[in-house]
Amino acid sequence: MVLLNNVTSTSPGKAILFGEHFVVYGYSSLIFAIDKRLGIKLEYENSDGNSTKIRVSSNLGFSAEISDSKITMTNNVQLFVDIVENLHKIINYLIGSTNGSIVNGNQNMNISIHSEIPIGGGLGSSSAFCVALTGAFYYSFYNNLNKKFICDKSIEVEKVINNNTSGVDCSICTYGGLGIYSRSHGFNRFRADMRDFPFLVIDTGIPHNTFEMVNKVKRIKENDGEFFSDLCKQYESIFSFSLKSLETKNLDSLGMLMDENHSILKKLSLSNPAIEKIIKVCRSGGTFGTKITGSGGGGCLLSLVDIKDQSLVNGLLKKLDELKLNYFFVNPDDDGVRIENKTTTSNSFKTI
Numbered sequence: 508m509v510l511l512n513n514v515t516s517t518s519p520g521k522a523i524l525f526g527e528h529f530v531v532y533g534y535s536s537l538i539f540a541i542d543k544r545l546g547i548k549l550e551y552e553n554s555d556g557n558s559t560k561i562r563v564s565s566n567l568g569f570s571a572e573i574s575d576s577k578i579t580m581t582n583n584v585q586l587f588v589d590i591v592e593n594l595h596k597i598i599n600y601l602i603g604s605t606n607g608s609i610v611n612g613n614q615n616m617n618i619s620i621h622s623e624i625p626i627g628g629g630l631g632s633s634s635a636f637c638v639a640l641t642g643a644f645y646y647s648f649y650n651n652l653n654k655k656f657i658c659d660k661s662i663e664v665e666k667v668i669n670n671n672t673s674g675v676d677c678s679i680c681t682y683g684g685l686g687i688y689s690r691s692h693g694f695n696r697f698r699a700d701m702r703d704f705p706f707l708v709i710d711t712g713i714p715h716n717t718f719e720m721v722n723k724v725k726r727i728k729e730n731d732g733e734f735f736s737d738l739c740k741q742y743e744s745i746f747s748f749s750l751k752s753l754e755t756k757n758l759d760s761l762g763m764l765m766d767e768n769h770s771i772l773k774k775l776s777l778s779n780p781a782i783e784k785i786i787k788v789c790r791s792g793g794t795f796g797t798k799i800t801g802s803g804g805g806g807c808l809l810s811l812v813d814i815k816d817q818s819l820v821n822g823l824l825k826k827l828d829e830l831k832l833n834y835f836f837v838n839p840d841d842d843g844v845r846i847e848n849k850t851t852t853s854n855s856f857k858t859i
Contacts, residue, residue, distance in 0.1 A: 515847040516642035517546040518680045519840035520624040521631035522708065522800045522809050525749050525768050528724045528775065529742045530673055530688060537749060538675055539685040539701065540840040541708070545635040546847070548619040549643040561598060563591060565620035586626065593668040594618070597637065600667050601644050604660070625710055625833075629801015634676035637665045642844045652846055654681050658694075671721065683843030685753075699753040701839045705812040707794075710833040711782055713805030720802035724775050738771050745771075762795020762811045769798035777803030785832065793823030812836075 519540040526536020554560065561573040569587040572579045573595050580588060598616070618640075624632040638661045645660065646652055658681040662674045678694035679686055685701055688694045728735040745764050752761040769786065772778060777799060778786075789797035789810050800809035812820055827834050 512551040512647070513548070514643045514647045515546060515548045516639045516646060516844060517544045517847055518635040518638040518642065518844045519544050519631075519683055519842070520635050521676055521679045522706065522807075522837065523629070524685075524800075524809070525746050525764070526688075526742070527772060527799065527801060527803065528721070528777070529739060530675055530690070531671075531721065531724070532728070532739065533690055534739065534742060535687050535689040535692075535746055536675060537685070537687060537697070537746065537753075538679045540679050540683040540843060541630065541706075541837040542840045543623040543630065543835075543837060544840075545620070545622040545624050545632060545639050547636075547639040547643045548617075548621075549640075549647060550617040550619075551647070552615050552617065554615045560615040561595070562615065562617045563594060563620065564618075565622070567620065567622060567626070590626075594636075594640075596667050597640060597664050600664060601641065625807065627714055627806060628708075628710055629715070629799070629803075629806035630708065631676045631680055633669070634661070634665060634672075634680045637661045638677055638680040638844050640664070642846065646846050652844070654843065657681055657844055669717075671718070679843075681844050683839075684841045685839060697750070697753070700756065701753070703756075704758070704839070705814050706837050707810040707812050708800070708835055708837050709785060709789075709797075709808045709810060709827060711785060711805050711808060712832065713779075713781055715802060715805030717802040720777055720804050723777070723804075727775060738774060741771055742768070758795050758811060758813070762813075765796030765798045765809070765811060766790070769796075772799050772803055775803075779804065782808065785827075785830070788826045788830070789823065791823075791826075793819040 520543045521538055522541050524537040524539060526534060530536040563571040569580060569582040571591045578591055580591065622632060624630050624635055626632050641661045641664050642652060642657050645657060658678055661677040661681060665672045665677055673690060675688040678688055685697050685699055686694050687697050745768050749761065749764050752764060785808060786797050793813055795811040795813050797808055797810040800807055814820055
């Protein structure tokens with residue numbers, strides 16, 4: 508076999524249309540891949556040293572070198588340090604899963620990260636990172652892209668840094684499109700034409716902690732099971748009607764359901780005054796519905812824009828500008844993970 512020494516893999520981000528947190532308790536969620544991508548360029552090069560060095564560069568504002576488990580950063584912002592430490596854990600896991608045969612003491616790894624996805628915004632940057640890196644790593648090893656294999660392995664990889672991951676994000680980042688995910692049935696594509704759906708992503712600018720939000724919901728469930736059960740029933744109804752709205756492309760209905768879903772998340776204490784201020788702006792005109800997308804507490808909001816009246820839309824965007832918020836329109840991404848280039852080298856290696 509021949510090791511590919513220069514591979515670029517990209518993965519889309521994601522947006523949760525319905526089902527934040529409820530998916531943790533066995534309910535189905537609706538999720539779609541967005542056309543904002545994270546790319547990993549993986550290169551191997553020979554080294555005169557006796558240990559593997561990993562050099563990391565990015566468009567995010569940092570670079571690093573890892574040698575003998577020592578990390579040297581050009582920017583010691585904690586967020587970037589966490590990213591590189593997680594990268595190191597993942598690389599060690601991937602190397603271990605090939606019994607170390609993909610690298611040896613005479614090879615260095617150069618990893619370039621290029622991301623269009625906001626970090627910590629609830630848009631799947633972590634999962635896109637895991638999927639793109641796993642895709643590049645295994646394409647360089649196997650010379651093919653088996654999406655089921657990449658998906659399963661990416662979920663394993665994400666559990667290295669987040670043991671509570673449900674697998675939904677890695678699934679949609681791998682396969683793309685629109686899908687339904689539940690713990691019991693896994694990921695299944697849902698066939699609906701969303702190409703003309705004008706989704707706007709609004710970054711609240713508020714950092715959020717997924718682990719903290721998940722634990723907050725867990726405490727509510729434990730402290731008031733009847734209240735939580737009632738919200739679950741409300742969500743089941745929203746999810747059921749959302750499928751019909753998507754199939755018939757009923758944007759009015761879909762937007763109303765998004766608003767209802769947000770109201771439930773608000774009852775779970777996943778919103779805050781800053782988020783509600785943005786929600787109020789969106790509901791004042793120019794949108795069908797707006798909700799948290801992701802774990803809540805901050806991150807991003809997803810809004811279904813009413814483009815029938817462009818003056819209302821322009822007014823909405825002006826108000827968001829006045830609040831100094833970052834926002835962007837997204838379209839569904841149907842490709843999922845993909846390999847952007849294939850460059851071979853003659854160095855052979857042993858199989859697993």
